Amino acid sequence: MTLGLLAGHSLSAQPPVTMPDAQVPPPGPALDLINKNCSGCHTTATIFSQRKSADDWAATVQLMVDRGAELKPDEQDAVIGYLTKNFSDSPAAATAPAATPAP
Numbered sequence: 001m002t003l004g005l006l007a008g009h010s011l012s013a014q015p016p017v018t019m020p021d022a023q024v025p026p027p028g029p030a031l032d033l034i035n036k037n038c039s040g041c042h043t044t045a046t047i048f049s050q051r052k053s054a055d056d057w058a059a060t061v062q063l064m065v066d067r068g069a070e071l072k073p074d075e076q077d078a079v080i081g082y083l084t085k086n087f088s089d090s091p092a093a094a095t096a097p098a099a100t101p102a103p
């Protein structure tokens, strides 16, 4: 039964839809925040073309908030974590959860 289904699927040869390199950011609440609050002064392409460390993203988002991006502190954290995860300059950090700096 299962074998028959699998065989049928493998014969239908559908092209894979996975992206080789994450050009399209994964959906989520943080992406909604970015689309809403970070696209007023420049397009989100300005953001998604960057690759930064957690510290650099934190500094960048803080700078944008200082400039006028309307993010509450918890939203800021969500955006920093999202950008660090998906647009990191280090492959190791890309799979790790948002780094919390040691006290």
Ligand code: HEC
Binding pocket: 034, 037, 038, 039, 040, 041, 042, 046, 047, 050, 060, 061, 064, 065, 067, 068, 069, 070, 071, 079
């Ligand atoms: C009030 C206007 C404004 C808002 C809102 C804004 N930005 Fe910016 N952003 C700018 C300006 C002006 C520049 C270009 C000057 C520069 O490069 O520092 C810029 C440049 C950038 C860059 C490219 C330069 C760099 O430092 O890497 C990134 C990334 C960026 N913004 C991220 C964000 C994010 C993330 C948000 C939402 C939290 C955001 N911006 C919201 C004004 C804004």
